[in-house]
Amino acid sequence: MTDRTTGPDQFTGATPDNALRDADRAEAASGPMLAADGTPLKKSLNRALRRQKMRALMLIAPLLIFILVAFIAPIADMLFRSVENQIVSETLPRTVDSLEDWDHTTGDLPSEGTFRALYVDMFIAAEKKEHTRLGTRLNYEQTGVSSLFRRTGRDVDDFGELYEDQFNDLDAAWEDPMTWARILGDPDWIAEAEGAEAPGPDFVLRDGVETALPTTAEVYSAFAEFTQTEDEDNPLEETPWTLVYTALYWDLMRDGFAYSGPESALVTAAAEAAPGFETVSMQENFVESDKDWGSTAVWSTIQTYAPEYTPGYFLNSVDAQLTPDGIEARPENEQIYGILFKRTIFMSMTITISCILLGYPVAWILANLPMRTANLLMILVLLPFWTSLLVRTSAWKVMLQQQGVINDILVWIGLVDDANRLIMINNQFGTIVAMTHILLPFMILPLYSVMATIPPTYLRAAKSLGANDWTAFWRVYFPQSVPGIGAGSILVFILAIGYYITPEIVGGTTGTFISNRIAYHISSSLNWGLAAALGSILLAAVLILYWAYDRIVGIDNVKLG
């Protein structure tokens, strides 16, 4: 022992402190540390660790793949549906193209050309039975479109009969499927298809026919493909759709029509006769089928939702809508999602706070009792975990309903009049009570595991330093238990915000969450796009809250045990 008064920095010799200081000094003096063979130490360390990392990766690979395939991919696919909108441009490709130049603000209907495009699209879609799906899709944006599409889908078959009859009257050869095949089909294909068993080889368009008869070629190809793939018939034996006759009429009436090729006599004769045909405008046909086609509303809806990707579902989820004039808020009486989101967040927070208030003292007791008693109490805490969620929720129904246990007791005691029994279920109160009970263990467990690591000496130290019981708790114990509160709150809040079953059972109309609405759109209204958009917003909200939490509390302060 020396008499010299030494501070920590003068104290020499082999203490852990000095060893660290020496290491620091050595590094500062010589730059990066080098391994024995001269490579930087970090590099050779990384190399040594790589094998270990690879092995670790191999160990988790099965789970990783499983999660990717069974969890991440379906979720990503589902969320993608929130912006996906190919159905419009796939079902009505020509109409969408033709509508591009249309200006809805003039108040005029689209041109006859657009109606013709719609006729072609509608006819093909109706044959393929795709028009009702599109109608349903567009019905989300404008009510009535669904029935409009269904009705027109039925009528569209008749629109071309006029032309079919006139061609047939002109020359009976037009009734023969072979006439059409010879005009439009490749001779080699006809040779192959003739006599072949249905549906025969895939239809091949004759070279050059598109220039002379573009529309006819297009719709006949569609007809041939449909006949072969859907009906499994040979196009050589099937009379074409009335659409094909109409298309031929349009082609013949085109300026500068010229045709040379098989059946040129027949075609030329038809071309000469065509100007004398009785005609009808497609617009008339459509408006006759349903007068809604005569208003710009349907057309602007189709135009607005023509792009392959749309923000429409997301706008719907925030009580707005995409109109031809831009984004607009929905009328007040149709706004529900804003209220639902706010209610979901408010109720989740209330549940989280209730869980903290109820769970903190329990966790404290658990952490400070002798091991044996604490374990026994812990079983009581865990008991709800081992009981079915439905049973617990239904139990609350029994407890809280107007003829239920609690009301009966209150009436029996005389606190509540029999006529004015308390309404404690099918509202927010019921949801909060039931969910607080269900989620409480998720608060107690992380709180307990954090509290168990806080040595009781801290409280003693605080008291020995002059703090009374409350100050010692508030200034010394509580700050150290905050990581547990944080972990529990994140768990409870995130679980609560997406909870579905309990609010469904005890929530009534005022106590339901956004997740109930999502479930409704998934399983009842089948508006998956909207469900996906609502789900994406919910996910984003949770991530933002998580991020905010990380900024405020720090995620590394969260301890789960």
Next chain:
Amino acid sequence: MADTDSSDAFVAFERVQKSYDGETLVVKDLNLSMPKGEFLTMLGPSGSGKTTCLMMLAGFETATHGEIKLDGKPINNIPPHKRGIGMVFQNYALFPHMTVAENLAFPLEVRKIPKSEREEKVKRALDMVQMGAFGGRRPAQLSGGQQQRIALARALVFEPELVLMDEPLGALDKQLREHMQFEITNLAHSLGITTVYVTHDQTEALTMSDRVAVFDDGRIQQLAPPDQLYEAPQNSFVAQFIGENNTLIGTVKSIDGEFCKVQLEDGEVIDAKAVNIGEVGTKTQVSIRPERVEYNRERMAEGVHTLKAEVLEFIYMGDIFRTRLRVAGKDDFVIKTRNAPDQVRLKRGEQIEIGWLPSDCHALDA
């Protein structure tokens, strides 16, 4: 620092008993009084009741019976935070969520001391333990020795008159521990604080304290300054517990005032100081310190009684030689000799004669 009358004692335990389960007493009839400014160490094996005594003094345990007085006033019913006793805990108990300066300011804050004064006191306390530059750090960023200093500063910053330390150096390595022992005693004496120090490390107790209370079985076995404790143990427990010790079992043959004759098991009779023995014929344990045993005839005093011994083992330890002998049928008799130039180095199997002064040989309870 001889016995102090309990009436002018600063800290006094009067007939204090403590039981946790209502069946066994962990502290049995404890009487202790300390004057102001004394550095008293409670030393004992674990479970001897020393920490319980400290906790009763701090207020974290209540005495089952008896009274504890601080500065003449009974404090049994005063809660810990009103006792104004500084305390250093075994694992320092520095609040991990506060900086060093905040830790030190805590006792001042709860005493509602104004901010400017607080800062000054914190700074002074940090300088006192030479940690002035560390105020902004968190306890986790400090080494064990530094945490120890901060814990000490925190216990002293509100200027308590009594400081309790519960094995404060237990977690430090040997070198640092020796250094801190010195610093703590220096600080305690220069500030004139009364200190109660609990440890199970006898070296710590001997080097630091004014007086040491040796605890065993819930009682104070001996309360004495370090030198008395070592050189004049009152009973065989203290003799065994403090330092290294050779024990020979025998029977009291005759008592002659301060001295007595003891017949060992192999029939040899030796002279010993009668410290704690019964009547003639009762059993006794004779205790001799290894460094007081001499085997070099030339160095032995005149008329010293000698015993035959056989060398079993010779260990060279640098500053001393440690030799294990077979004496009176027991083969764990150890002697220590200084490594002087003329010292004889014994060899295994050598037959020698050993002797000591009767005053160095204590006949104690068996």
